[in-house]
Amino acid sequence: MTAFASGERATEWGVLGCEMRAVNHRFLELGLRLPEELRSYEPLLRERVAARISRGKIDLSMRLRAPDADSGLHLNEAMVADLAKLNLALASKFPGLRTSLTELLQYPGVLQSRGVDPEALQRDVLALLDAVLDDFVQSREREGGKLAVVIGDRAEAIATIAADVRTLVPQIRAGQRQKLETRLADLSQPADPGRLEQELVIWLQKLDVDEELDRLDSHLSELRRVLKQSDPVGRRLDFLLQEFNREANTLGSKSVDARTSNAAVELKVLIDQIREQIQNIE
Structure with a gap:
């Protein structure tokens, strides 16, 4: 998720500055740029950032600027x-x-x-980093809230398509049964009615998509629940989208009607749109 935050802090040894920038990334990748005076704090800074952020390509830079009138x-x-x-x-x-x-x-x-007190300087460095991290996380949370609305809209569109398909299924089954019976009636040799009925049941079962629609409803409920959580949810959503895609593919492969085929395509479009947005979520 993209974000930016910066800040400064006056210290006994000069003015500390800190900037954080982030772009989308599946995992946490932290790049640090530190002056020589702060180089020893790098492991501590990495640990501090990782405790607050779990995804994103982060660029963190810090500087220490001595006062202009201070000769040292x-x-x-x-x-x-x-x-x-x-x-x-x-x-x-x-x-x-x-x-x-x-x-x-x-x-x-x-x-x-004037010598530098490492412990005192460390306290100042961490205090500044914590303040910048607070702004950074708040910025991400604001953006995350907007993305959650976008994803929620796509999820409702998926729910609408799934509901439409569910209403179409009985009509499609009846139509397919009628087509098969018409073809059988045109045969020159009469077929065993019991055997035909058995084959018809098996064929209609292969076209049944009730389970896929039920799982889609279940995944939608889970998606709505996850979007309300305050903890990092990006990886959980990644997994959910794989399940969404699996149901859409199965629905498309079982389709024998243009309407359900179109519905499967629309589902995949919406799922891909959600997947693109999820890459921005921690």
């Missing part, structure tokens, strides 16, 4: 205070001694690079 160097206040005390203590012994600011800053330890 900071004064060691404690060391400067110690050096000032030492200067006062030695001033009387070295009255002509002078130290420039440049020399002072070059003294080892006076300037320090």
